[in-house]
Amino acid sequence: MTSLTASALIVPKHGDSSVLRVEEREVPDPGPGQARVRVAASGANFIDTYQRGGVYPVETPFVLGMEGAGTVESVGEGVTEVAAGDRVAWAMQLGSATTVATLPAASLVPVPDDVDLDVAAAAMLQAMTAHFLVNDTYPCTAETIALVHAAAGGVGQLLVQLLKAKGATVVATAGSADKLAVARERGADHVINYREHDTGDSLAHAVTEAAGRGVDVAYDGVGQATFDASLASLRPRGLLVLFGAASGPVPPVDPQRLNQGGSLYLTRPSLGHYIAGRExxxxxxxxxxxxxxxxxxxIAIDSRHPLADARAAYDALEGRGTSGKVLLIP
Ligand code: NDP
Incomplete structure (x- = not known):
C-alpha cells in the first residue's frame, strides 16, 4: 500500500467558524486494527462547535468531524471487522471531515444495501442518540408523556418519531412557526413556540397545560435557555435528560432544586457511553x-455542503437556521 493525500477540514486554532480551513494532508497506510475509508459524506454536529471553540478539550491543529460513511479501501494488520469494498458508517471518531479517513476498524458498522451512504452518515450521531435517549436513558412506553425541545432539529425530529412509534405523547417546542409545523409533521401531539415565553415558569406552564400534567421525561439539548423550564415541567420523580447545550452551557445547579421539584432526577448522557463496546x-x-x-x-437532510463551504454549514447550524442534518460532502 502507498500513502496518499486527502483534503481535510482543519481547525488550526480554537475559535469561531472563521478559523476553519481545508488543507491537503498525507494519509498514512492503515496500521494494525485500522481501516482506510473513502468518505462519501460526514455530518456537521454541535459537538464539532464545542471542540472547535475549545469548550471540549482537543489539541489543535486537528481534523474536524465526528461521524461519516464511506467505502473501505484497505485495512491494516489483524483487521477482521471489515474488508476492502465494504460500505460502512461510524460515529464519535474525530477526523471524519475529510476525503479519506483512517479509522479504528472496530468503530465501523455495515451499511445495508438499501440505505444511501449520505443517509447513513446523517443518521449515525443524531439517530443513535435519539435511540439511546428513548430506549435506555428513559425507557419510554405508550404511557409516557415526553417534552422534546428543539423538536424540528436533527435529534429533535428523530426523538419525536421514535417516541411516537412507541405510542408516547409528545409535547414539542421549537423557535418558529415553520419549525413547529415540522414537529407536527413528525407526529408531535402538542407544539409550543418557546420564543413566546420569557421565563422558565411561563414555558413550563404552557408545557404542563398542554400535557395535562407534569411530563415524565424532558429531553433538553438546548441547555441554558430551556433548563429551568424543563425542570419545572416535570412530574414528581420525573427525569430531566440534559443531552446538549445548543444555547450555551447550564450554570451550576443546586441539588436542592431537584428536591423542591419533587424528588426529580437529572442526567447528562453522551452517545459514547451508549455505544461503549462493539456489541x-x-x-x-x-x-x-x-x-x-x-x-x-x-432522516431529514437539511443541506449538503462541500468541505470548502463548511463555514456556512456551521454558521447555519449554530444560527438556528437548520432543520435536520447538515452534511459535508468531501
Ligand atoms: P439541532 O438541529 O437541534 O440544532 C439546534 C437547535 O437548537 C436549533 O436549530 C434551535 O432550534 C435550537 N436552539 C435554541 N436556542 C438556540 C441557540 N441559542 N443557539 C442555537 N440553537 C438553539 O442540533 P442537533 O440535533 O445536532 O443537536 C441538538 C443537541 O443535541 C445539541 O445540543 C447537541 O450537542 C446535542 N447532542 C448530544 C449528543 C449526546 O450524545 N449527548 C449527541 C448528539 C447531539 P429552534 O430554532 O427551534 O429554537
Whole structure:
C-alpha cells in the first residue's frame, strides 16, 4: 500500500467558524486494527462547535468531524471487522471531515444495501442518540408523556418519531412557526413556540397545560435557555435528560432544586457511553439503520455542503437556521 493525500477540514486554532480551513494532508497506510475509508459524506454536529471553540478539550491543529460513511479501501494488520469494498458508517471518531479517513476498524458498522451512504452518515450521531435517549436513558412506553425541545432539529425530529412509534405523547417546542409545523409533521401531539415565553415558569406552564400534567421525561439539548423550564415541567420523580447545550452551557445547579421539584432526577448522557463496546455499537447502529431501511424512521437532510463551504454549514447550524442534518460532502 502507498500513502496518499486527502483534503481535510482543519481547525488550526480554537475559535469561531472563521478559523476553519481545508488543507491537503498525507494519509498514512492503515496500521494494525485500522481501516482506510473513502468518505462519501460526514455530518456537521454541535459537538464539532464545542471542540472547535475549545469548550471540549482537543489539541489543535486537528481534523474536524465526528461521524461519516464511506467505502473501505484497505485495512491494516489483524483487521477482521471489515474488508476492502465494504460500505460502512461510524460515529464519535474525530477526523471524519475529510476525503479519506483512517479509522479504528472496530468503530465501523455495515451499511445495508438499501440505505444511501449520505443517509447513513446523517443518521449515525443524531439517530443513535435519539435511540439511546428513548430506549435506555428513559425507557419510554405508550404511557409516557415526553417534552422534546428543539423538536424540528436533527435529534429533535428523530426523538419525536421514535417516541411516537412507541405510542408516547409528545409535547414539542421549537423557535418558529415553520419549525413547529415540522414537529407536527413528525407526529408531535402538542407544539409550543418557546420564543413566546420569557421565563422558565411561563414555558413550563404552557408545557404542563398542554400535557395535562407534569411530563415524565424532558429531553433538553438546548441547555441554558430551556433548563429551568424543563425542570419545572416535570412530574414528581420525573427525569430531566440534559443531552446538549445548543444555547450555551447550564450554570451550576443546586441539588436542592431537584428536591423542591419533587424528588426529580437529572442526567447528562453522551452517545459514547451508549455505544461503549462493539456489541452495543453494532446492535444500536443495526437497529437504527434497519428502521431507516424499512421506512419507519425518516432522516431529514437539511443541506449538503462541500468541505470548502463548511463555514456556512456551521454558521447555519449554530444560527438556528437548520432543520435536520447538515452534511459535508468531501
Ligand atoms: P439541532 O438541529 O437541534 O440544532 C439546534 C437547535 O437548537 C436549533 O436549530 C434551535 O432550534 C435550537 N436552539 C435554541 N436556542 C438556540 C441557540 N441559542 N443557539 C442555537 N440553537 C438553539 O442540533 P442537533 O440535533 O445536532 O443537536 C441538538 C443537541 O443535541 C445539541 O445540543 C447537541 O450537542 C446535542 N447532542 C448530544 C449528543 C449526546 O450524545 N449527548 C449527541 C448528539 C447531539 P429552534 O430554532 O427551534 O429554537
Amino acid at each position: 452495543e455499537l453494532l446492535a444500536r447502529a443495526g437497529e437504527v439503520l434497519g428502521l431507516i431501511a424499512d421506512g419507519s424512521l425518516e
